[in-house]
Amino acid sequence: MGTIIETNNLRAYYITKAYGVERTVKAVDDITLRIQEGEVYGIAGESGCGKSTLLRILLGAYQPPLTVVGGEVIYHLEGETMNAADMTEEQQRDMKWRTISYIPQGSMHVLNPVRRIRDTFHDFISAHRDVTKKESFQLTADYLRDLGLPEKVMASYPHQLSGGMRQRVTIALATILWPKLIFADEPTTALDVVVQRGVIQMLKDVQQKEGSTLVLITHDIGVHANLADRIGILYAGKLVEEADTQTILENPRHPYTRFLIESLPSLDSREERLAIPGRPPALDRPPSGCRFHERCPLAQEVCKTIEPELIEIEPKHFTACHVVEEELNGGHSVYA
């Protein structure tokens, strides 16, 4: 299994200019990722940390003011290696849905309110395959049945479906052409937990059926624990830690990740959970040095000035923290 998509030192800023005042929001800053074929890669972080921006760039669906200012995105699809920057608009369009697909955030409104579900499916299918209406209806019916959705949704309008059903229909719509690479942006947010479970199960089924790669973005660590093979933790536009799910959950090293994990409620302990002190920094003027140093209880002088590098602290476990690095280099453990 090889890499399916990678980014190298990717930087993407929102550059706006109004009344002569230029404002640059560094939403994605120097991110290097390698996502493997067939895995479920989770991207976690607080609101405003650049999760959705990163996803837009990976998906190739962005327009000014969002601009890629450095680095590259490389797809390894269908035996070809393509740099996103070199692709024509035609190639980008052609790639969508057939090989790369997207389950959007807040899919309450992604279905056309005046079109029956089956017609929307036909629009999406026929854009990429030469099918008659009858064929695409058949395809849709079969697929919905496979996924355990009732057949009557075919003839329904979106407003006639419940929120959970609409989300499931959207997932079906995003994956009907069996894409190799699926991006899901907060697929379970705004659903109640019982429905969430159904949606998670469905995502799992879809991913496992064809061994697709799923890039899952959510702030909900619980969903990541259920689905993801590996997790990358994003903080203020930077990747601060990356490891397989179990390591992240059981042995997080970056102080931010530790806060995230420790804030999760658990069944055995009834003690009060600690919130992360402070709030995420504004990304138009990010803090110097380590971007977390203002909120970090372990912060030292070096953290305020020098940006930590992402280093491999144990096989396949990366973290970017001066304190952890120092400890590895023979210093005393800070987590004693």
Next chain:
Amino acid sequence: MNLLRTYILPRILQWALVIFVGISATFLIPRLSPYNPVDEMIGRMTAFASIDPHAVVSMRESATALFGLDGTLLEQYGRFWSRLLQGDLGVSFGNFPRKVSDIIAAGLPWSVGLLTTTIIISWTIGVFLGALAGYFHNRRWSQFLERFVVVVYPVPYLITALVLFIIFGAWLQIFPIMGGSRGEPALTWKYISTVLYFGFLPALSIVIGAIAFRFIMAKALTTTEIANDYVQYAELAAVPKRKIILFYVARNTMLPQVTDLALAFGAIFEGALITEILFAYPGLGFVLYNAIYNADYNIIMGVALLSIVGVATAMLIIDLLYPVLDPRVRLR
């Protein structure tokens, strides 16, 4: 059946009620004014010649009866309805013995013909161009088009009409400046071609402004529509642009557009006042203008009744069409 009882019937009742209230108001309003049409008529007749006072008294009596102004208000109201339901709108004061219904019937086809054509043309072109310009709002041609329309739109249509009148009618003299047709009315190409020829300038004066209005409205609706998640999502999925414009963008802007179209059709019965006056076009607007000029109450009332029925019926039709246009209106 349920749909009939819960949706269609209440709306038909509402329609009847609106017409009833509207017509009652047109009955009441002239009677609230201090102006008495009988005095006016007597005054006009005695202005130039002295008439025997007894004759004046009996003339006053018969005129009061003729205009339905004798008896109490309630009696008048009862008679008003019984006449109206027989299709009797009374007689014209200005063209005395002629029946109001005949005068209106003579003007009606001209206005209906002129306005139906202009409404359909301007609606279709405006909606189509507006949707395209809204969807391709970054293209140079759409920005040029918008600037052009923004300049044209605020020009009042009477100015447009006047300019056309002066240039093509008076100066270049390629189009007639008076009337609706030439020759005996007949279903021959010769006659119909003169109708088109005479109608061209009046129609153009209406169409220019109407297209500009429709274009601006369609473009504004489209601009909000393309920001919607379902349009963006279809774009992302590389659904062909033709399909997106038709079924995702334009289709969702249809509700207000069709409402407006129906209201425009309902207003046909008022005629196109200024255009018809300027080009002496024999439609309802021209009839209305002459009636106002001559204080011809019965005709004004007749035109008002017609437009009440027209607008109310248009509203009824849209109400009944909404469930077809927007599935969300459908009752389950």
